[in-house]
Amino acid sequence: MKGPSSLFLIFLLAFAVQAQNTKNDPEGPEYYQVIKNYKALAAQYDNTKLLEFGPTDSGKPLSLFLVQNEKIEGEDLATLSKDKLVIFINNGIHPGESCGIEASLKWLERLLQAPIDQEIVIAVIPVYNIGGLLQRRPHTRANQNGPALQGFRGNARNLDLNRDFIKADARNTLEFYRIFQSLQPHIFIDTHTSNGADYAYTMTLISTLADKLAPPMANLLKEKMEPALYASMKMKNWEMTPYVNVFGRTPDNGFSAFLESPRYASGYTALFNTIGFISEAHMFKPYADRVAATEAFLESVYEFSSAESAEIRKAKKAADQWQVEAESFPIDWELDSTVIEKLNFQGFKSAQLNSHLGPYKRLKYFRDSAKNTVLNYYPHYATAVDAQVPRFYVIPYAQREVIERLQAHSIKMIPLKKDTLMECDFWEIQEYEFGSQPYEGHFRVENIKAKREKAIRKFYQGDLLVPGQQVQAYFLASVLHPLGRDSYLSWGFMHSILGRKEYFSPYVFEETAEQLLANDGELKAEFEAWQKANPAQAKSDYASLNWIYQRSDYFEEEYLRYPIGFIN
Ligand SMILES: [Zn+2]
Structure with a gap:
């Protein structure tokens, strides 16, 4: 039976079960009843x-x-x-x-x-x-x-x-x-x-x-x-x-x-x-x-x-x-299969049988046939990425998804009183992939590769200095380091750095590019090497000019630059 009548039966079943409930429901807990039971306990004992x-x-x-x-x-x-x-x-x-x-x-x-x-x-x-x-x-x-x-x-x-x-x-x-x-x-x-x-x-x-x-x-x-x-x-x-x-x-x-x-x-x-x-x-x-x-x-x-x-x-x-004194924390791991513990294990015999449904094998356990064995158990994960704890993270005010979550942890943060030039380490994203479909509401950024570089950058009044060494140091390293397995970058809070904002028009940039090569012999030699190695692309005005554009001062440094700075 389909439609309203089967729905009605389900309601009837649910209500019938609820009606029988007194305390611990053998049919599975029901929310309001659980809270009622806790209220009763709280009323009964003043040490609760x-x-x-x-x-x-x-x-x-x-x-x-x-x-x-x-x-x-x-x-x-x-x-x-x-x-x-x-x-x-x-x-x-x-x-x-x-x-x-x-x-x-x-x-x-x-x-x-x-x-x-x-x-x-x-x-x-x-x-x-x-x-x-x-x-x-x-x-x-x-x-x-x-x-x-x-x-x-x-x-x-x-x-x-x-x-x-x-x-x-x-x-x-x-x-x-x-x-x-x-x-x-x-x-x-x-x-x-x-x-x-x-x-x-x-x-x-x-x-x-x-x-x-x-x-x-x-x-x-x-x-x-x-x-x-x-x-x-x-x-x-x-x-x-x-x-x-x-x-x-x-x-x-x-x-x-x-x-x-x-x-x-x-x-x-x-x-x-x-x-x-x-x-x-x-x-x-x-x-x-x-x-x-x-x-x-x-x-x-x-x-x-x-x-x-x-x-x-x-x-x-x-x-x-x-934790407050630690210099680094593991933020990504890989299984270390060289560390093995022997585990006494009470399993069941099993077999691969022909399925009755299609031309495939299905796994079947035999619960009446005990199979007690000694198994290899691998308890250890080696550190794949070790995050050095900086003296300070510098988080731009604009990164509000990040800041709100740190605030929810009562993390110590010091707002900059005025615009300031600072020498920091920055991460330049070199490679990344998007998950092929949303995972828990996010297109995750996976397989991130990034390199660390020193640069002087301007931060602004209201941007936040976050001391790296505090009680929540491990949490900070896990979410703020771009290569953490569960970093805020990986969860997609900074997707906007993955897209360019400015471009050029080839017919205008042609003369500029010519001038740039004329002024920089090294760049010119590199460009000619690129032309030789990529003859097909060298025939395209856009590809050629883009090669030069990306190596010029016109190219935006915000693109692929992880926005949080690290002061050591
Ligand atoms: Zn579960």
């Missing part, structure tokens, strides 16, 4: 508080639930988190992956029945992608094993919020900045449900790449925290494996760690020395198990934090200091 930020793209506020041991006074996050260890949990960035939305509530309801560790503040976003959860319906996750109604991945603007942490197209992201920068959390958890291969584990885990954290936090993560979390989850009968980072193939030949560049939640939080975890519950496991495993993981993180709170806080402090 439910705050509203926003609005988000959906027009609805972004809720933040806070927990500590004593009564929560005031609403200032920075005051609340001062001298405490902060665990920050984000749920429902992909609302079809709703395990964490339910797990957080269940865990908090349990946790609040006893005293909380005095040194810890827990901050939870109940639902981050509100617009996506409001669209809950069957079928948004083709491969996933329930719940019956699932939110949609795109937000109210159809953005994947887990690609938005640098470009910040969504209001949700700007609110996230505000919360995150005020809390300065030690630990961040983003809850998800996996796609990809099939295997025995209910819970898989992405941890921040240690390569991206300052040494004190990297060591803590690698040597203590990760081993403790894996052991703790095993004790709770939810043995984990690193996120199985394969698509369209089995994990049998091994797999690498997930490279979370700054556009992703934990890639962003790593820029501020926050240890990030992405819990990825396995999509084929029963929904109740996925929720329970996610809840166990939240609890394990809390237990470790409580046991090691002094050490975690000390490491974060040392890391923040390290």
Whole structure:
């Protein structure tokens, strides 16, 4: 049946499910009910508080639930988190992956029945992608094993919020900045449900790449925290494996760690020395198990934090200091396949079978046939581009998309009091490509090659001097260096430098060009060499004159010149 009647049935189903809801909806969480449950918790315990930020793209506020041991006074996050260890949990960035939305509530309801560790503040976003959860319906996750109604991945603007942490197209992201920068959390958890291969584990885990954290936090993560979390989850009968980072193939030949560049939640939080975890519950496991495993993981993180709170806080402090003094940061990476860890892996046997649909092979896993193997795991990404930290960046006032995003991070910026000539390093874009189609609302600039040059340039009153060495130094290097994997240039905030503004008319420029060659013997020789090497082009008036024009003072220096200067 098509048309209005089938639509009516869907409405009926949705309302029937909602009507049955009391607390934790076995059919998947519903936005208003989730917020109602948090309000009830906030009313019940005075050591909690439910705050509203926003609005988000959906027009609805972004809720933040806070927990500590004593009564929560005031609403200032920075005051609340001062001298405490902060665990920050984000749920429902992909609302079809709703395990964490339910797990957080269940865990908090349990946790609040006893005293909380005095040194810890827990901050939870109940639902981050509100617009996506409001669209809950069957079928948004083709491969996933329930719940019956699932939110949609795109937000109210159809953005994947887990690609938005640098470009910040969504209001949700700007609110996230505000919360995150005020809390300065030690630990961040983003809850998800996996796609990809099939295997025995209910819970898989992405941890921040240690390569991206300052040494004190990297060591803590690698040597203590990760081993403790894996052991703790095993004790709770939810043995984990690193996120199985394969698509369209089995994990049998091994797999690498997930490279979370700054556009992703934990890639962003790593820029501020926050240890990030992405819990990825396995999509084929029963929904109740996925929720329970996610809840166990939240609890394990809390237990470790409580046991090691002094050490975690000390490491974060040392890391923040390290960051202010660091001379360079990695801003692009490539997999280092020479660093191999052996991973005990509980997989399933699989085969390539003939499809019943067409003349092709299809991958089939046999869930009844365990295949326990030792796989190669590649945890290390080598630095492909290392950004030197300048004394100052100089950002023209006109770059307002850039400036607004730095302002949202409370970055220290000093406006020039008057027009000033400055010697700076500049980047000249030499090569680039556009993505063939829009990606998350942008035609990205890819494969950028650029060379660095010294030049004296005029900056104007109101342009901004940004000290390179500050607490947000890694963030600045990641977004302001043109070769960063997620630089503002790559996200298309400076497309206008990629186009020329002025041209010439050949019939007028002919005499000028003649004069230019007459005055510059070297240029003349180069021109004649070019003519010899390009006989076809040499017959064109425009091509010939353009060759000379581009090497003359008439040619605009703004073209392909990255607008931000670097003072060393
Ligand atoms: Zn996800």
